[in-house]
Amino acid sequence: MRPDLLILRFGELWLKGGNRQDFVRILAKRLRHGLKAAAPDAEVAVRHDRIEIRLGDGPWAGALELARRTPGIARVVCAHHVERDVDAMKMMAPRLIQAALESPAHRNNPSSTFRVMARRNDKRFEMGSPELGRVLAEAVLAEFPMPVDLRGASLTLGCEVAAHGSALWTEDYVGCGGLPVGSAGKTLLLLSGGIDSPVAGHFAQRRGCELESIYFHSPPFVPEDTRDKVRELGSVLAGAQGHMILHSVHFTEIQKAIKAHCEAKHTVLLYRRFMYRIADRVAKARRCLALVTGESLGQVASQTLENLNIVDGLSERFVMRPLLTVDKTEVMDRARALGTYDISIRPFDDCCTLFVPKSPTTRGKNHILEAQEWRLDVEGLIDEAIERTELIELSPGKITP
């Protein structure tokens, strides 16, 4: 049955004290913006303890998807608005259960169990929560006899009576959780074509960070396909914040200089030192408060504790590494859920693997790397790379050059 209302419940946002209203305002703005494309005739209403999306007559699946993917929302309920009247609710409840039983999830389940979770938020309503639950359960069970299981029923009828109306539902989804994007400020994500960095960006978004992203491109050593892949990954992250800027840095000359003048075993660490410095400069110019990376401890030679120390001091800004201690398989599961995994595994090289010897150093030393950098015009190379940086605006799901 087509719902006419999405009820969006806050998670930890609810715990916020004085500035909760600011958070809710940011969230509502984000949703209104997203709905313009996802479900143009839906409307957002902010209530005391939730946000409601009133679905119009147009397509609504996009609104549900948006709500589920928007950081700051813990649960999404697909509800049916009913009058604040017990008889109206008693009429509606069996119809919803019938639709649920006919849905693919329950159709072939002969052992469906049932419960009602009723809540009376408006204490002026004529009936208390337990009694309301009982009345609705009787109405349903009279038509669809099923075993009742109050703890873990396969089918739950939700009911809520508020001052402005009441709602019934059988569908209730877990949302993204966390805090609204933008509530923590703006950060710069170091985005590659790999599996990790999009997940790191998603985690940062979930803690309220708005993202810009930076990618290091090395034509002709890296094919344009790699950059297309990064743009596609970026547009997935753009979905949670409406749009996202991608800074595509021309990294070729730096890699050529390192190849020409430095010892091969330090190549990757030198690349990374340049990346950190460039990202920090871009972050400063774009007023980003922190860098976000997909680094994970011990995953590759450049991500040992020693080698993380080598790059850590290079950014004036705080560096967030959300995946630092997360297991690779968990990261892959997250990437699948986020929808970036299948994009990330497309087989195009990125610049980190360029000119890299088979066994790069796992224990870099600052003074050695600094000595290597003495052979290069570090500032000149950085200036040139930033000079040749392209700004790409990414929209959710589609890419505009």
Add this chain to the structure above:
Amino acid sequence: MLYLDHAATTPIDESIRAGMLKRFETSFANPSSAHALGRKARKELERARHRIAQLISAQSDQIVFTGGGTESLGLAVLGSAGDAPARIAISAVEHSAISESAYRLKERFGWQLDEMPVDELGVLRPQTVARMVTSQTRIVAVMMVNNEVGALNDLASIAQIVRRQAPRAKIIVDAVQAFAKVPLDMGALDVDLMAFTSHKIHGPKGIGGLWARNLSALRPVFLGGGQEAGLRGGTQCAVLAWGFAEAADLQSQAPTHQLGRRCFEVLKSAVPDLELIGPDFGASRAAHICSVHVPGIPTGPLLNSLAEAGVCCSAGSACTRSSRQDFSKVLLAMQRSPEEGAFLRFSVGRTTVESELAQAATIFGRCVADLRAVYAT
């Protein structure tokens, strides 16, 4: 843009495009319809079939139109395989349309697959065929011109050996790169099936052909309304067929050009240690494919720099990477390896002009020099 990738596909001929646009208005009807427009489309379709048949000295009822070369080859292999598992022999450098169909016979139907090695020039030698084909062999598939290196196989000798050693085998020829460029006389060439396509000769995409000495010996791969002798159900497109026939005529009437050879000469003048891959230009090589080896630099970056500078060519058939797992199967079969350097295929068409080759060579020389400067350190 300097388009030197005609072995991948060709731009459609101007006159064909114009003629097709006109015919989309007049010959759009379903050729199976009984009304006047349907009959008109049917005539157009059959005329096209007749023109193509004539070009290869065949009969109209030996030709079916398909969606393209891959479909023709798939129909040829899967459609001539009997129910009982037997042996299929293919050369090691066949297009995936053949090799994947052969793997299907092997994996799903228990056939034995014999891959016949080629020599260092990419040519399948008749004596190799003599060694590999047995009386149990039921299908032998060989390409006439290799799509990556232009090597031309001696099909007459190969067919003779197959007939002697495997009298029950069907001989399938992939003539996708050869059709209308190399003379084909199906009356004289003792083979059973031959696949060809339109878009490699400045015709439209979406149509190909399969010639069979005996169409009724084939079984359809998918079923439909009985069109194309029951082998390829689905509404036929008379306009595409006309474009295909027109392209075949125009291509076969075009003088045999020397631009492939010329392409190699100008590229070599820009990069003196350039090596031609495959046989020398002449009787054993298709004139339009110029495959080269550039020592000392990997393929990917060279291909990317050429693309960036507006030169369109290919690495192997269409792949852009240089790691071993992505290395061209054809070059591997020719005992080449990605560590040797870059391997590129330039291919010319009727629209290619000499000045383009000179421009491309200048860019090529610059790109190679730039990359060598990086990789030499």
